[in-house]
Amino acid sequence: MPTVPRIRFTTISARRPRPVRIATFPVVILFATTLTILGGCGNDKPSAPGAATATGLGIVASDYKKTSVSLYDPASGRLSEGCVTSAEEGPIVEQPLSGDVGLPSRAQSGGEIILIDREKAVLTFVDPTSCTPRAQLSVTTGGFEANPHDVIQVSAHKAYVTRYGSNPAPTGDLDRGDDVLVIDPLARDASQEPILKSISLTAFATSIGGATLLARPDRGVLVDGKVYLTLGNLDENFVAGAARVAVIDTATDAVVDVIDLPDQKGCSAITYVAAANCLYVSCGGAFSDLDQAAGSALVEIDLSGVTPVLGRIVAARKIGSRPLNLASAAVLGGTAFVGTFGVRDSKTQAVVTPDAFYAVALATGAAVKLLEGGAYNFGVAAVDIVHRKVFLPDGDTVTPRVHVFDVSADAATTVPAGVFEADPTGHLAPREIAWY
Numbered sequence: 001m002p003t004v005p006r007i008r009f010t011t012i013s014a015r016r017p018r019p020v021r022i023a024t025f026p027v028v029i030l031f032a033t034t035l036t037i038l039g040g041c042g043n044d045k046p047s048a049p050g051a052a053t054a055t056g057l058g059i060v061a062s063d064y065k066k067t068s069v070s071l072y073d074p075a076s077g078r079l080s081e082g083c084v085t086s087a088e089e090g091p092i093v094e095q096p097l098s099g100d101v102g103l104p105s106r107a108q109s110g111g112e113i114i115l116i117d118r119e120k121a122v123l124t125f126v127d128p129t130s131c132t133p134r135a136q137l138s139v140t141t142g143g144f145e146a147n148p149h150d151v152i153q154v155s156a157h158k159a160y161v162t163r164y165g166s167n168p169a170p171t172g173d174l175d176r177g178d179d180v181l182v183i184d185p186l187a188r189d190a191s192q193e194p195i196l197k198s199i200s201l202t203a204f205a206t207s208i209g210g211a212t213l214l215a216r217p218d219r220g221v222l223v224d225g226k227v228y229l230t231l232g233n234l235d236e237n238f239v240a241g242a243a244r245v246a247v248i249d250t251a252t253d254a255v256v257d258v259i260d261l262p263d264q265k266g267c268s269a270i271t272y273v274a275a276a277n278c279l280y281v282s283c284g285g286a287f288s289d290l291d292q293a294a295g296s297a298l299v300e301i302d303l304s305g306v307t308p309v310l311g312r313i314v315a316a317r318k319i320g321s322r323p324l325n326l327a328s329a330a331v332l333g334g335t336a337f338v339g340t341f342g343v344r345d346s347k348t349q350a351v352v353t354p355d356a357f358y359a360v361a362l363a364t365g366a367a368v369k370l371l372e373g374g375a376y377n378f379g380v381a382a383v384d385i386v387h388r389k390v391f392l393p394d395g396d397t398v399t400p401r402v403h404v405f406d407v408s409a410d411a412a413t414t415v416p417a418g419v420f421e422a423d424p425t426g427h428l429a430p431r432e433i434a435w436y
């Protein structure tokens with residue numbers, strides 16, 4: 001892996017993205033099914049779509065070789081394509097984007113976009129008003145495959161970076177991986193070290209048959225001074241144990257609690273609904289299990305009491321035969337939006353079972369299938385609480401597009417509201433949508 005400077009600050013010329021407008025299409029009739037949901041939090045009023053300063057949506061499009069990041073304004077329907085692409089190079093961007101790039105789970109308070117290059121283990125900080133990269137930060141430390149999955153902002157000068165990968169030959173505490181790296185995103189010169197410390201998570205992994213797993217810290221959210229972080233709990237061969245959510249006190253950078261999800265595996269995406277004071281965690285089950293769907297569910301965690309309590313559980317097997325998309329946890333008011341993975345023939349790559357996308361009314365258990373198509377095409381969805389919309393990336397190689405759904409009332413009346421291409425020039429497939 002090439003050596004990357006830990007952080008660079010140099011002024012480069014701004015490049016304005018191209019504006020494109022959204023297209024619309026007529027409403028279609030939907031059909032419903034049912035599922036069992038246990039317990040539950042209350043849903044009284046809408047909450048913000050992300051951080052309080054969230055102003056727009058970033059869309060990552062990729063063919064897994066190259067990446068293009070576009071910006072979308074939900075209020076106007078204006079799309080600005082190619083804000084940053086893999087072709088970007090310069091004094092700041094010494095490491096161009098690979099084909100494996102993600103976005104933080106929630107928006108940053110300063111309004112920046114942070115691009116998480118999982119392959120190169122580099123964070124790229126971008127000003128969305130000018131599409132100007134401000135800095136790049138390598139989080140490989142000792143040079144191992146750190147595989148960062150999320151950036152959780154704690155304050156202007158402090159953020160947590162989850163490192164899914166581990167280092168088999170560490171040279172110091174910062175180089176072990178399987179941890180949260182504490183960074184200062186605004187460190188501006190050599191006297192201000194951008195990498196502050198490491199919070200090891202390995203000791204908080206579950207076990208299988210007495211064998212300790214790697215914690216595999218994944219995605220997280222900040223709530224009232226604590227970061228709630230999903231742990232994948234996998235061994236080196238990716239055999240999975242029962243899932244957990246680790247709780248880190250941001251004042252001490254210490255793990256103060258773990259929330260066990262004993263019936264679920266492969267949990268990744270996590271979101272917080274402030275109005276309900278609840279977390280929602282998406283679990284895809286274990287790919288190594290014969291019955292992957294048995295460990296797959298959307299799990300609600302109630303934070304309203306003295307200690308977190310498991311709430312409603314939307315089991316994948318109550319929706320269909322396939323596991324849920326573990327990368328997406330989208331909840332709008334009292335409605336959860338979940339996708340299920342499709343299946344391709346291992347020899348011909350023909351679609352055997354299509355991906356599906358559902359709206360689930362948490363209060364009643366009623367579910368509506370909104371869309372199906374392809375296999376492993378549907379990506380990380382986002383919700384817009386203000387305009388009552390849901391955005392679903394569809395990585396179809398022939399017709400890559402983002403589907404828009406209107407959620408003006410409830411799950412039973414969720415309807416298609418539009419479709420647009422996120423990268424109309426390059427036609428790269430959209431993979432993730434998140435607020436910035």
